[in-house]
Amino acid sequence: MKTILTSALILLIGITSLNAQTIKNKQHDSSKNNYVVLTKKVAQLKPIFLAAEALANEDGNNYGDFQVIICGKTVEDLANKELMHDFLHQAKKQHISIVACGFSLKKFKVSKEDLSEQIEVVDNGILYDFQLQKKGYHNIAL
Template sequence: MKTYIFSSVILMLTLFGALNTQAQQIDNAKNNYVVLTKKVPQLQPILLTAESLKAEDGEAFGDFQVIICGKEIGDITDTEKISDFIIKAEKAGVQLIACGFSLNKFKVDKTKVPKEIEVVENGILYNFQLQKKGYKSISL
């Protein structure tokens, strides 16, 4: 019985120690951000926010990604709607991401997605994965 209790205590201490080590491996020296949006026009205030955070954070500013998904995903193939935002995003150091699931669901031709926009298989999953890495997240 004593051996069982002692073994259980050792196992619990080992597990908690491993969790603490894993949490310390996340780099909190940089502020990383991810925004999930459903409308291309929302890129205007998102990019202004990115620029302000970059100025405010200084050296602590890390990565800023915007994931576009939803039924209006086709707007990213409209050069009149997206071109200026692509230019502004590049200047601000913001990475634009398209949700492949949304592209498929709403039958958007992936060949018409601008080369500056990365396509991920599932935008919502990608958002959660970034959050697990410590990214600050908001959805609009």
């Protein structure tokens, strides 16, 4: 009986701590509107950049960070320097971060060295997306 009560108390403390941390993260980032888009198609970068531009104009000084996470087979396109040139130029101009899913890179045998230095690689793009959402980022998956 003591073990059950002790376990329940530890679980309750853990949940309370997690909720407090989540609230703290949202308060920390609430001064700016931050955005993240998870996509499986490089071709969607053009409309994503147009949306980012419109949001930047709409938000004004409240516009914060904008990140695009690319997962799935399309990570192969990230190694195509000719295809990516204009996209990377536009992303840099608009201060948009392009992020590649490391899990997808491994699955489709794309080397990090084949990517532009401008492309950040995270271990797991889906997990990274959830982590940004917990920090208060507005999110959409395409």
